[in-house]
Amino acid sequence: MSEEHLWWQKGVVYQIYPRSFADSNGDGVGDLPGITGKLEYVASLGVDAVWLSPIFPSPMADFGYDVSDYMDIHPMFGTLEDFDSLVEKAHSLGLKVLLDYVPNHTSDEHEWFVESRSSRDNPKREWYIWRDAAPDGGFPNNWLSEFGGAAWAWDEATGQYYYRAYHEKQPDLNWRNPEVREAMMDVLRFWMNRGVDGFRVDAVNHLVEDESFRDDPPNPEWREGDAPYLSRIPVHTSNLPETHAEVAGMRRTLDAHGEAHGGERLLIGEVYLSGDELMAYYGEANAGFHMPTNMELVRAAWDARKISAYIESYEAALPEGAWPNWVVGNHDNGRIASRVGVGQARVAAMLLLTLRGTPTIYYGDEIGMTDGDIPPELERDPVAKSSPGFGRDPERTPMQWSEGENGGFSTAEPWLPVPDGNFATVESQEKDSRSMLALYRNLLALRRSEDALSVGSYAPFEVRDDLLAFVREHGGRRFLVALNFGDGSVDLGTPFGGRIVLSTHLDREGEDVSGSVSLRANEGIVVEAGG
Numbered sequence: 001m002s003e004e005h006l007w008w009q010k011g012v013v014y015q016i017y018p019r020s021f022a023d024s025n026g027d028g029v030g031d032l033p034g035i036t037g038k039l040e041y042v043a044s045l046g047v048d049a050v051w052l053s054p055i056f057p058s059p060m061a062d063f064g065y066d067v068s069d070y071m072d073i074h075p076m077f078g079t080l081e082d083f084d085s086l087v088e089k090a091h092s093l094g095l096k097v098l099l100d101y102v103p104n105h106t107s108d109e110h111e112w113f114v115e116s117r118s119s120r121d122n123p124k125r126e127w128y129i130w131r132d133a134a135p136d137g138g139f140p141n142n143w144l145s146e147f148g149g150a151a152w153a154w155d156e157a158t159g160q161y162y163y164r165a166y167h168e169k170q171p172d173l174n175w176r177n178p179e180v181r182e183a184m185m186d187v188l189r190f191w192m193n194r195g196v197d198g199f200r201v202d203a204v205n206h207l208v209e210d211e212s213f214r215d216d217p218p219n220p221e222w223r224e225g226d227a228p229y230l231s232r233i234p235v236h237t238s239n240l241p242e243t244h245a246e247v248a249g250m251r252r253t254l255d256a257h258g259e260a261h262g263g264e265r266l267l268i269g270e271v272y273l274s275g276d277e278l279m280a281y282y283g284e285a286n287a288g289f290h291m292p293t294n295m296e297l298v299r300a301a302w303d304a305r306k307i308s309a310y311i312e313s314y315e316a317a318l319p320e321g322a323w324p325n326w327v328v329g330n331h332d333n334g335r336i337a338s339r340v341g342v343g344q345a346r347v348a349a350m351l352l353l354t355l356r357g358t359p360t361i362y363y364g365d366e367i368g369m370t371d372g373d374i375p376p377e378l379e380r381d382p383v384a385k386s387s388p389g390f391g392r393d394p395e396r397t398p399m400q401w402s403e404g405e406n407g408g409f410s411t412a413e414p415w416l417p418v419p420d421g422n423f424a425t426v427e428s429q430e431k432d433s434r435s436m437l438a439l440y441r442n443l444l445a446l447r448r449s450e451d452a453l454s455v456g457s458y459a460p461f462e463v464r465d466d467l468l469a470f471v472r473e474h475g476g477r478r479f480l481v482a483l484n485f486g487d488g489s490v491d492l493g494t495p496f497g498g499r500i501v502l503s504t505h506l507d508r509e510g511e512d513v514s515g516s517v518s519l520r521a522n523e524g525i526v527v528e529a530g531g
Contacts, residue, residue, distance in 0.1 A: 005454075005455050006264055007048060007096065007264075008048070008049070008096075008198070008264075008266045008290065008291075008323075008358055009323055009358060009454075009455060010048075010448075010451070010454045010455055011047075011048030011049055011096075011358060012046070012047045012048050012049075012353070012358070012359050012360075012361065012444060012447070013047065013048070013049045013050075013051050013098065013268075013358065013359070013360040013361070014042055014045065014047040014049065014050050014051070014360075014361050014363065015050075015051045015053070015330060015331070015360055015361065015362050015363060016035060016042075016050055016051065016052050016053065016363050017030075017053045017331045017363060017396055018030050018031070018032070018035060018052055018053055018054075018055050018064075018077055019053075019063065019064075019396070019415060020363075020396055020397060020398045020399060020409070020414075020415075020416065021034060021035050021038065021363060021398075021399050022034030022035060022037060022038045022399065022401070022409065023398075023409055023410035023411075023412070023414070024037060026410060026411040026412045027076075027410075027412055028410050028412040028413050028414050028415050029076055029410075029414075029415050030077075030398070030399075030409070030410075031076065031077045031078050031082075032055065032073065032077050032078035032079075032082040032083055032085075032086050033078055033082055033085075035050075035052070035086060036082070036085055036086045036089050039086070039089050039090055039093055039095065040093065041426065042093075042095065043093040043094065043095055044441070045361075045366060045440060045441060045444055046441060046444030046445050046447075046448055047095070047361065047444065048094075048095065048096060049095060049096035049097070049098055049197065049198075049266075050090060050095055050096070050097055050098065051098040051099075051100070051200050051268075051360070052097070052098070052099055052100065053100050053331055054067065054100045054102060054202075055073055055074060055077045055083070055099075056068070056069060056070055056072065056073065056074060056102075057069040057072050057073070057074045057075075058074055058107055059107055059109050059169065061107070061167050061169040061170065061382060062166060062167050062169075062170060062382055063380070063381070064100075065100075065102055065105075065166070065170070065202060065203075066105070066106070066107035066108075066109075066167060066169050066170045067102050067106050067107055067110065068106070068107040068109045068110045068111075069110065069111075070102075070106075070184075070187040070190070071187065071190045080194075083194065084194060084195070087194065087195040087196070088195075091195065096197035096198065096266075097195065097196055097197050098196070098197060098198045098199060098200055098266065098268070099191055099196050099198075099199055099200070100199070100200050100202055101187070101188065101199040101200065101201050101202065102202045102203070103173065103175070103184050103187075103201060103202070103204070103207065103246075103250075104165065104172060104173065104202065104203040104204070104206045104207050105164065105165065105166060105170040105171055105172045105173060105203070105206075106170070106171060106173060107169060107170065108168075108169045108170070108171055109169075112124050112127050112128075112183075113127075113128060113171050116128045116130075116171075117155050117157065117158060117162070118157075119158065120158050120160070126174060126177050127173060127174055127177055127179065127180050128162055128163075128171050128172065128173060128174055129162060129163035129171075129172055129174050129209065130155075130158075130160045130161070130162050130163075131152070131160060131161050131162075131163070131213065132159075132160055132161075133154075133160075133161060139152045139161065140152055140161055140213060141213050141214070141215050141216075142215045142216060142232065143163070143209075143215075143216060143232075143234075143236070143237050144216070144228065144229050144231070144232050144234075145164060145165060145166060145167075145168075145229065146165055146166050146206075146229050147166050147167050147229075147382060147383055147386045147387065148228045148229065148383075148386035148387040149228070149386065151163055151164060151165055151237070152164070153168040153171070163209065165203070165206040165237065166203070167382050172206065172209070175207050175208050175246055176208065176211070176242075181246070181249060185249070185250070185253045188250065188253050188254065188257075189253065189257060192254070192257045192261070192265060196265075197263070197265060197266060198254070198265045198266030198267060198268070199250075199254075199265075199266070199267055199268070200268045200269075200270060200293075201247075201250065201267065201268065201269045201270060201289070202270050203270060204243065204247065204269045204270060204271060204281075205238045205239045205243065205271060205272070205273070206237065206238055207243045207246050208240045208242040208243045208246065209236065209237050209240065210236035210237070210240065213236075214236050215236070216232040216233055216234050216235060216236050216237060217232065217233050217235065218231065218232060218233070219231055219232055219233045227387060227390055228387060229387075239273065239277060244280060244281065244283060244288060247267075247269065247281065247283060247288045247289060248283050248284075248287055248288055250267060251267055251283065251287055251288055251289070251290075252287075254266075254267050266290055266291075267289050267290050267291075268289060268290065268291050268292075268293060268325070269281050269288075269289035269291070269292040269293060270293055271289075271292040271293055271295075272293075272295050273292075274296060275313075275317060276317070278292055278294065278317075279292075279317050279318065279319055279322070282318075282319050282322045286319060286321050286322055290323065291323055291324075291325035291357075291358060292325070293325055293327055293360075294314065294324065294325045294326055294327060294357075295327055296310050296314065297326060297327060297328045297348075297351075297352070298327055298328060298329065298330070298333050302339070302340045302344060302348075302485060303485065304463055304464075304465070304466050304467055304468040304483070304485040304486075305463055305464075305468075307351075307468060307485075308460060308463040308468050308470075311355065311458070311460075311470070312460060315356070315458055323357060323358065324355070324356055324357025324358070325357050325358050325359075325360070326352055326355050326357055326358070326359045326360070327359070327360045328348050328351075328352050328362075328365070329362040329365055329395070330360070330362050330395075331362070331392065331395060331396055332392055332395075333392075333395060334371050334394065334395055335362070335364070335365065335369055335370055335371050335394075335395050336348050336362075336365055337365070337368045337369065337370045338370045338371040338394075341522075342368050342370070342436075343487070343521070343522030344485065344522055345365070345368055345436070346436065346439055346504035346505075346522060346523075346524065347483050347484065347485060347504060347522060347523070347524045349365075349366075349436070349439060349440055349443060349504070350439075350443060350481065350483060350502075350504055350524035350526070351468075351481075351483055351524070353440075353443040353444065353447050353453075354443070354447070354453050354472065354479075354481045354526065355458065356454075356455070356456065356457070356458040356472065361440070362395075363399055364399055364400065366436065366437055366440040367400065367424045367425065367426055367429050367435070367436055367437050368424045368436040369397075369399075369400060369424055370424075371394035371395055371397075372393065372394045372395075372396075372397035372416060372417060372418075372419065373394070373417075373419070374391070374393045374394055374397075374416065374417065375417075378393075378416070378417060379391055379393055380393055380415065380416060381393045381396075393416055396416060397414075397416045397417065397418065397419075398410070398414045398415075398416060398418050399426075400418065400419075400423055400424055400425045400426070401425060401426050401427060402425050402426070402427040402428075403423075403425055403427065403428065406418050407419075407423070407425065408425070408426075408427065424436065433506065434505065434506040434507065438506060439504060439506060442502055442506065443502065446501060446502055446526065450474075450477060450479065451474045451475060451477070452472045452473055452474035452475070452477040452478065452479050453472050453479060453526075455474060456472040456473050456474030456475075456477070456479075457472065457473050457474065458470060458471075458472060459471045459473070461480060461482075461494060461496070462482075462492065462493060462494045464493070465486070465490060466484055466485040466486030466488070466490050467482065467483070467484060467485075467490045467492065467493075467519070468482075468483045468485060469481065469482040469483070469492060469494075477528075477529075478528075478529035479501075479526055479527065479528055479529065480496045480498065480526070480527040480529065481524065481525075481526050481527075482517070482519060482524065482525050482527065483519075483524040484519040484520070484521065484522065484523050484524065486521065486522075487521045487522060488521055489518055489519060489520050489521060490518070490519050491516050491517070491518050491519075492516050492517045492518075492519070493516065495514075495515045495516065496513065496515075496517075496527060496529070497513060497514050497515070497529065497530040498512075498513050498527045498528050498529045498530040499511060499512050499513060499527065499528055499530070500513060500517075500525050500526070500527055500528075501526050501527070501528045502525065502526040503523060503524070503525045503526075504522070504523050504524040504525070505520065505523055508525065513527050514530075
C-alpha cells in the first residue's frame with residue numbers, strides 16, 4: 001500500500017436505518033428531510049460517510065428490501081428533490097453518501113415482474129426464475145427461503161413456480177440474463193449521476209443459483225431451535241462461483257463512472273462468510289468489492305483469545321493490497337450493547353475504531369442503544385412472523401434523541417416503540433463528558449488525527465485471559481491498544497512505556513505508563529509510545 005490512501009480507507013461509515021432515524025413530518029416514520037436535519041450531528045461525530053438502508057418505492061413487505069422502482073424515492077421518505085438536498089447537505093459537511101443496492105430480487109409489484117408473470121411468452125419472463133412443478137405437483141426442488149419455508153411461490157395464472165430466496169413478494173432476478181445485468185448497471189449509473197459516492201450491495205451471495213436446480217443437501221449439524229433455513233446446506237443457492245463475475249461487473253461500472261466524473265466510488269458487499277470464501281469477494285487482482293463486509297465481530301463469542309485469533313487469521317488471509325473492514329452491529333443483528341453489555345460496549349467501540357481497516361458504526365450504538373422490547377402484537381418484521389424468535393425489529397427501533405415524547409424521534413406514535421422510562425439519549429449524553437457519545441467522539445477524533453490508528457500496521461502484543469493488546473504503527477508513530485474483556489481488573493504483563501491518550505472510562509488521559517499498567521473492569525486504553 002502506498003502512502004496515499006483513499007478516503008474510504010481512512011474513513012468511517014455510519015449506517016442509518018431511514019425509517020428509524022428522524023421523522024420530519026409527524027407520521028411516525030423517519031424520512032429524508034429528517035436525516036438531512038440531523039446531518040450536522042452525524043458530521044460532529046467525526047465519521048466520513050453515511051450509508052442509507054433502502055429508500056426506494058416499495059410495498060414494504062420487507063421494509064424497503066422489496067424494491068418496486070429502483071430509480072425513485074418512496075413517498076414515505078420524501079422525493080428525489082429531498083434526496084438531492086440530502087446529498088448536497090452531506091457533501092457540504094464533508095460526508096459521502098452510500099446507498100443500499102438490492103440486486104438479488106425486486107418486489108413482485110415491480111413493473112418487470114408484473115410483465116414477467118403476465119404470460120409465459122412475455123419478453124420479461126426470463127428476467128426472473130420460473131420452474132414447472134415437480135411431477136407430483138410439489139415444489140421444483142428442496143430449496144429453502146431465508147425467511148422460512150420453501151423458496152418457491154406458486155403463480156396460478158401461468159401455472160409455474162417462481163424462485164424467491166427471501167419473502168414471497170421478493171422474486172429473485174435472473175442474473176444469468178444479460179438484459180437483467182445491464183438494467184441493474186443502469187440503476188448504479190442513475191444514482192451516481194445524482195451524486196452518490198458508493199453502494200452497499202445487499203444479499204449478494206444469493207445472486208446466482210445452480211443452473212441444473214439440484215437439491216441442497218441436508219445440514220447434519222442443524223438442531224431444533226436453529227433457524228429453519230439452516231436445515232439445508234445452500235451449496236446450490238448461495239455463494240456460487242459465478243457470483244464473483246457479477247460483482248466484478250458492478251465494480252467496472254463504478255470504476256468507469258469514477259474515471260469519467262472524478263472521484264472513486266466505493267463498493268461494499270454484504271457477505272456473511274469467513275476465510276477463503278470471504279476473501280474471494282475481493283476478486284481477482286482486487287477487482288471485486290473494495291470491501292466485503294467482515295461480520296465476525298457480530299457473530300463471535302466475546303472472548304479476548306478468540307477475537308485475537310480471528311483478527312490475526314483475518315489479517316493473514318487478506319489478499320495482497322486488499323483492505324480490511326470491521327462491523328459490530330447492523331440492522332439485521334442484535335445491538336452490541338445488548339449482546340455484550342453496556343460496559344463491554346465501550347470496549348467494543350475502542351476495538352472497532354482502532355483496528356486496521358474501515359469500520360462501520362450502526363446508528364444509536366454511539367449512545368449505547370440496546371435492543372428494543374417489542375411486544376408480539378407490535379412486531380413488524382416479516383421474519384418474526386415466519387420464524388418466531390428470529391425477528392429484527394429490536395435492533396431497528398427509533399433513534400433516541402431526547403427524553404421528550406417518543407424519544408424526540410417523532411410527534412406521532414413511532415412505527416416501532418421507543419423504550420419507556422430512563423434510556424440513553426443524545427441530549428443527555430451531550431451534557432456528560434464521560435458518556436458513550438463522548439467516548440465515540442474522542443475515539444473518532446483520535447483516529448482521524450493519527451494515521452497509525454486508521455491505516456497503520458497491526459501487530460499482536462499480548463493476549464491472555466480477558467486481556468487483548470495490539471500495536472498500531474505508521475510514520476514513526478506507535479500506539480498500544482489494550483482491552484479488558486472481563487468484569488475484573490487485569491494487568492498488562494509485557495512492558496510498554498508511554499502515556500495514556502484515551503481510556504474507555506474517559507478519566508486517565510495523560511497518565512504515564514512505564515512497564516505494566518492495570519486495566520479496570522470493562523476498560524480499554526490507548527497508549528502513545530514514549531519517545
